[in-house]
Amino acid sequence: MTTQIAVRLDDRELAALDTEVVEGRAVNRSEAVRHGIARLQRDQRYRGEEAVLLDLARRGEPVYPDLDGVLELPHPALD
Numbered sequence: 001m002t003t004q005i006a007v008r009l010d011d012r013e014l015a016a017l018d019t020e021v022v023e024g025r026a027v028n029r030s031e032a033v034r035h036g037i038a039r040l041q042r043d044q045r046y047r048g049e050e051a052v053l054l055d056l057a058r059r060g061e062p063v064y065p066d067l068d069g070v071l072e073l074p075h076p077a078l079d
Contacts, residue, residue: 009017017032026032056063 017026017029020026020032020035021028026035053063062068
């Protein structure tokens with residue numbers, strides 16, 4: 001499902017969208033806006049993951065318990 005919205009952009013914001021289209025990073029202005037929203041969503045997801053990692057670190061819990069002990073494995077001697 002899609003929803004059409006109306007937004008007001010100043011000249012600089014509109015020029016930024018047009019640059020994305022002219023330089024081939026977006027097919028049209030709508031796609032350029034969707035790319036910007038995708039970046040916003042990715043940033044939001046990263047902030048959520050960062051909060052979880054910081055909480056684990058504050059509690060002293062391992063961030064990647066599956067990797068605990070990897071560096072302690074026996075390694076063959078190097079010549």
